[in-house]
Amino acid sequence: MRLPLKWARIGFVLIVACLGTMLLSFFAPTLRLLFLGFGLALVLACIGIYIRFHYLRCPHCGEAACPPRWDPGEKFHCPICGATFLFDDGKPKNSEQ
């Protein structure tokens, strides 16, 4: 079974957006905007965590161990069981076959 690259990419974008929103919040001119930014970052983080636990589970052991990512070419192993993560539209480089 291959992991859906679409969700890995959406998760990656959410993490970048969450960190960007949090960083921008520090430069907010008012306290209200600061809390608004942090609230938005928290919502993005929650959606990212939901995607990780529902769509990016290891096909071998079932742990939510696959990090959100953009590039499927890089080889990456599950830290729990050691299985190679394969994405649905891309093969990992230097695969064993």
Ligand SMILES: [Zn+2]
């Ligand atoms: Zn695993």
